[in-house]
Amino acid sequence: MPIQQSDVLYTAVATAENGRDGRVATDDGTLDVVVNPPRELGGSGTGTNPEQLFAAGYSACFQGALGVVARQEKADLTGSTVTAKVGLGKNGDGFGIIVEISASIPGVDTDTARSLIEQAHQVCPYSKATRGNITVTLG
CATH class of the missing domain: 2.20.25.10 (N-terminal domain of TfIIb)
Incomplete structure (x- = not known):
């Protein structure tokens, strides 16, 4: 909304x-x-370049969303990092971007990390803004 x-x-x-x-x-x-x-x-x-600036903003925003979700789930984010890779390429209308978000969360098991990342993707303002407009994959 x-x-x-x-x-x-x-x-x-x-x-x-x-x-x-x-x-x-x-x-x-x-x-x-x-x-x-x-x-x-x-x-x-x-x-x-604009793609680096977008990657920096998206990774910081996603890390913040991950923090919100981790607090709700009482998960440990100590030492965690989020990386955003923003690719620029040609599409039917000229150029477009594609994003890959990955997170390292050493304080939790793989299944918990995956769940936290997926939940963060639902609440992150950048993810919300791009949903349905560009391809965003979670790694």
Whole structure:
């Protein structure tokens, strides 16, 4: 269910200059990065790129969702990590992305880890935003 503007608790604001070959900065100055296409796409690869920024945001958000679920299940997340791989490729409309999320949760058994990851995928705001729009696999 979509949230209403009156329910918003925080709004991040970022502005890009020159798209994939320029700069992106947040209004509060905490993020200010050069963006360049990766070498694989013919760019210099000297800066970050939108896919890396998306992967960073998705992995952090998913780790937060995993924390919420683990607290509910009384599971130990000590030493856990979440990795997001974001691929960019051609599709029928031009370009699209695909995501693979994997988590390492050393404090629980394999079945519990899998359950926690699947539950986190249901509550993570990034997962909700992408559901039905892009392929997201859980590893």
